[in-house]
Amino acid sequence: MTDEKTLLYSGYQVIPSNFSLEAYKYVFKNPTTIIDAYKVTFAFSVIGTALSVLLMAMLAYPLTKKELKGRNFVSFLLFFTMLFSGGLVPSYILITRYLHLGDTIWVYILPSMISVWYTFMMRTFFNDLPKEIFESALVDGAGEFRIFFRMVIPLSKPVIAAVALFIFLGKWNDWFTSLLYINDPKLVSLQYLLQKIMNDIKLLSENSGNMSIQKDTSSIPTESVRMAMAIVVAGPALLVFPFFQKYFVKGLTIGSVKG
Amino acid sequence: MKEVIKQRKVSTKSKGTLGNRKWQLYGMMAIPLLFVIVFSYIPMFGIIIGFKDYKYSRGILGSEWVGLKNFEFMVKSNDFWNITRNTILLNLLFIVVGVISAVVVALIFYELKSRIATKVYQTIFITPHFLSWVVVAYMVYALLSPEYGTINKILGAFGISQINWYSEPKWWPLILTITNTWKIVGMDSVIYYAALMGIDSTLYEAAEVDGAGKLKIVKNIILPCLVPLIAILTILKIGNIFRADFGLFYQVTRDSGALYSVTDVIDTYLYRTLTVTGDMSLSTSVGFLQSIVGMVLVLITNYITRKINPDNALF
Numbered sequence: 272m273t274d275e276k277t278l279l280y281s282g283y284q285v286i287p288s289n290f291s292l293e294a295y296k297y298v299f300k301n302p303t304t305i306i307d308a309y310k311v312t313f314a315f316s317v318i319g320t321a322l323s324v325l326l327m328a329m330l331a332y333p334l335t336k337k338e339l340k341g342r343n344f345v346s347f348l349l350f351f352t353m354l355f356s357g358g359l360v361p362s363y364i365l366i367t368r369y370l371h372l373g374d375t376i377w378v379y380i381l382p383s384m385i386s387v388w389y390t391f392m393m394r395t396f397f398n399d400l401p402k403e404i405f406e407s408a409l410v411d412g413a414g415e416f417r418i419f420f421r422m423v424i425p426l427s428k429p430v431i432a433a434v435a436l437f438i439f440l441g442k443w444n445d446w447f448t449s450l451l452y453i454n455d456p457k458l459v460s461l462q463y464l465l466q467k468i469m470n471d472i473k474l475l476s477e478n479s480g481n482m483s484i485q486k487d488t489s490s491i492p493t494e495s496v497r498m499a500m501a502i503v504v505a506g507p508a509l510l511v512f513p514f515f516q517k518y519f520v521k522g523l524t525i526g527s528v529k530g
Numbered sequence: 531m532k533e534v535i536k537q538r539k540v541s542t543k544s545k546g547t548l549g550n551r552k553w554q555l556y557g558m559m560a561i562p563l564l565f566v567i568v569f570s571y572i573p574m575f576g577i578i579i580g581f582k583d584y585k586y587s588r589g590i591l592g593s594e595w596v597g598l599k600n601f602e603f604m605v606k607s608n609d610f611w612n613i614t615r616n617t618i619l620l621n622l623l624f625i626v627v628g629v630i631s632a633v634v635v636a637l638i639f640y641e642l643k644s645r646i647a648t649k650v651y652q653t654i655f656i657t658p659h660f661l662s663w664v665v666v667a668y669m670v671y672a673l674l675s676p677e678y679g680t681i682n683k684i685l686g687a688f689g690i691s692q693i694n695w696y697s698e699p700k701w702w703p704l705i706l707t708i709t710n711t712w713k714i715v716g717m718d719s720v721i722y723y724a725a726l727m728g729i730d731s732t733l734y735e736a737a738e739v740d741g742a743g744k745l746k747i748v749k750n751i752i753l754p755c756l757v758p759l760i761a762i763l764t765i766l767k768i769g770n771i772f773r774a775d776f777g778l779f780y781q782v783t784r785d786s787g788a789l790y791s792v793t794d795v796i797d798t799y800l801y802r803t804l805t806v807t808g809d810m811s812l813s814t815s816v817g818f819l820q821s822i823v824g825m826v827l828v829l830i831t832n833y834i835t836r837k838i839n840p841d842n843a844l845f
Contacts, residue, residue: 330562333555340552345559350845352570354769354825358817359800360810361576362569364590370568384565415554444662447776451805462664466781469668 304456304464312461315379316442323384324435328427330385331393332419349387363451378452379445379460389434396430397423580815600815609799610816617795620703621771624710628767629760631715636722637748652723655716663777670709670782697788706793709782710775718763725759726752761835765843769828772796772820796820 330349334342366382367373400423408418424431449463459467580600582593604610635655642648658666673680674695682692695701729752737747774795783793796816803813836843 326562326565329558330566333559336555339555341556345563348563348571349566352566354828355574355821356570357573357576358814358821360804360814360817361573361579363804364576364579364810365569365573381565382569384569385562387566390562409551415551415558419558440660444660444664446662446664446781462662466664466667 305461307457308459308461308464311376311458312443312445315376315460316439319380319383319442320435320439322380323386323438324431327385327390327434328393328424328431329419331390332397332423333415334390334394335397349390353387366452373452374455374458376458379442379448383442386438389437392434393427393430396427400426577814577818579811580818582811584810584814586810596811600811601819604812604815604819609794612791613794613796613799616792617774617797618771620706620795621767621774623703623707625764625767625771627707627711628714628718629764631711632718633722633753633756633760635715635719636726637752639719639723640726652716652720655719657716658713659717661713663775663781666709666713666777667781667784670705671784674705696784696786699789699792702783702789702792706778706782710778713778721763722756722759725756729755758839758841761839761843765828765831765835768831769824771827772824774798776801 333339334346336342362382366378370381372378372381404422405418408422413421444462445460446462446466449459453459453463576590579590579593581595581597582590583596583599584590584593588594639648639651642651661669671679674682676682676692676694676696679695681695685692693701695705733751734747737751742750774797776797779793779795779798780801783789785798786793800813800816800820803809803816832843832845
């Protein structure tokens with residue numbers, strides 16, 4: 272939030288001595304890439320979180336039914352993925368070569384759909400819900416889907432809010448997926464764009480020293496732009512957090528995976 | 531209204547029976563399970579790439595088998611021992627410093643009597659957890675930047691010659707430990723704090739009546755209550771000791787080649803072999819080894835913990 276010359280002179284300070292919005296103006300001067308990245312990031316974060324939470328709940332709920340055959344086998348299948356994985360390269364080959372998800376928005380959503388950790392967290396919570404009301408609903412003739420959507424989900428708001436928060440922030444902060452799978456500049460995530468812009472500015476200011484470019488690059492605020500960008504990118508996620516905090520601390524205490 | 535009642539009666543017959551309910555539950559699990567199988571289990575078969583000389587044009591099945599050649603090459607290279615050493619030592623450092631700081635922070639939260647103060651401090655401590663590594667890397671850069679960084683400015687003010695942080699490996703174990711602890715301590719301390727809240731308060735009261743001091747209470751009552759939780763969280767972390775946090779080592783170090791001797795870890799190496807050299811087979815075999823060793827480590831630590839005290843084991 273400091274203007275560039277002051278910054279050069281006195282370095283970063285906790286309290287800006289020379290308040291200036293110049294850097295923010297620069298960041299928003301060429302807004303299409305940032306707005307694109309915002310749109311993409313917002314879209315895959317919201318859609319991804321919604322789908323992910325729904326599907327994980329649908330996986331967790333049947334696992335609480337003691338009479339269901341194969342329940343332990345499925346639990347083991349899930350648990351095993353926490354111990355062992357094929358690694359980066361086989362997933363990379365599967366996703367790009369066989370599923371052709373590279374350079375699509377789906378690569379942000381589909382591969383990370385189910386998190387076993389959060390599924391178990393939900394299962395633990397569902398387990399503690401009073402069984403009697405479900406049984407009375409069954410006697411009344413409700414099917415399992417009806418019970419799930421009408422009773423289990425509304426009763427599980429705390430765990431769902433906590434899991435949704437974790438997943439949303441995880442997706443909002445995602446830069447690795449873009450780094451690996453996205454070439455199309457229109458589809459990169461916000462965090463990746465932040466990283467890229469910084470590297471570009473660095474290159475630009477380094478090159479201008481060597482080459483005799485007449486353009487006055489010293490007027491491009493580099494150091495302060497970095498920080499302005501960081502605020503623009505980190506801001507929204509930090510704003511969401513306080514609203515969810517009560518769910519979040521609860522969610523953590525629910526999250527005993529053992530059992 | 532009558533219609534509705536009729537329908538409900540019909541549905542009692544069809545949906546309420548046990549067999550039907552079973553299939554509804556299976557149906558519910560089907561789609562999520564499909565995702566687990568496609569994105570977690572199918573890549574496991576991709577491990578065979580590590581035993582082949584993978585050529586893009588020939589595909590996985592068409593590529594030639596080379597047995598353990600990739601593993602041989604890996605073990606013989608200098609990089610391998612360097613990245614393994616860095617990964618393990620740095621992770622050990624992170625675990626020890628991380629656990630101690632999280633427990634201390636949780637104890638401080640616990641001693642705070644004001645609920646509002648606890649809330650405020652918790653929020654401040656947890657916030658770094660929700661910043662991406664990209665943003666954290668810029669905050670670290672603001673401190674360490676050779677020309678404008680705060681730390682070099684302070685050093686300059688004291689007449690100490692400035693340090694070019696991004697090309698001097700010797701400082702990085704310290705920098706990485708501080709950064710990592712700063713990011714995770716709030717989160718872990720909340721878990722310990724929740725456990726502290728669960729301790730039966732009559733225990734302290736009894737101890738206080740008996741004249742025990744603060745330190746004695748911490749040592750004899752609070753720490754023993756935390757041991758199971760510390761054990762579980764540490765088992766999880768030891769199991770992941772072969773996995774480095776890619777963001778920390780890639781973003782915070784700005785992928786500076788001058789620092790590789792200290793900061794290059796298995797995950798950054800994997801990423802480089804995949805994107806720079808494009809050696810899929812070598813990369814797969816490194817990943818395979820990482821996964822296998824990780825799994826064995828979890829099983830061993832869990833086994834040992836269960837021998838000592840079954841309640842503390844994870845499974």
